[in-house]
Amino acid sequence: MEISEREEKMRSSLIEMAIEGWRFSRTFSRMIEKLDAGESNRYVNQLRYYQKRLAENLEGNGLRIVNLEGQPYDPGLPASALNITDFGPDDVLIVDQMVEPIVMDEEGVRKSGTVMVRKVEQ
Template sequence: MTNEQDGARDQLERSLMEIAIESWRFSRLFSRVVSKLDAGEANRYANQLRYFQKKVEESLDSSGLKLVNVEGQPYDAGMAASALNLGDFGPDDVLLVDQMVEPIIMGPNGLRKQGTVMLRKVEA
């Protein structure tokens, strides 16, 4: 492959990752809106959302990419995500990932894009 082809391939992958991240954000927002609807309507829209998410996942998979969500997991400094509010906690605090702001994107050769998270302290 030439440098030009490599550059075009990298640009396509970056574009796909950007679309995937925005789709992930939209899905989360859409989920919150659907949760406010009555049960009959909510079911129909929830099914459409699942279908949309499945199609996005299939497209990413065909390119060797995967979105990773670590919400609810214990925070580890070695995690492939930067914490926006890490400075709000002490060094001995036990932390959980409270919210994903941006998902982690993994590729066939490892990390493609670091995620962003908000943390919360585990209450003893």
């Protein structure tokens, strides 16, 4: 299916807004963790609702956000590791934190992510 330049621009804008929304929800989540349990419940529910709606709207446009936290790191992943130079070639690494998520569609990766990795202690 041929996508017009206008449609491609709109899709790129949607991807950028999704990434910013993802970042904002992570910040909001960290703020919730600082609240007492009674106060945090309401905000946790609002955050879950937002994340659900974000995923639904992306899915409706054939997109999805991929989070690799906790997964083994491989240089072939569609994500660059900011701290990769801190490790040796024989170190076994996992994705410790997603700094920017991967965005995919039915054809593959639309936007590569950025991660922080850590060594697996054996």
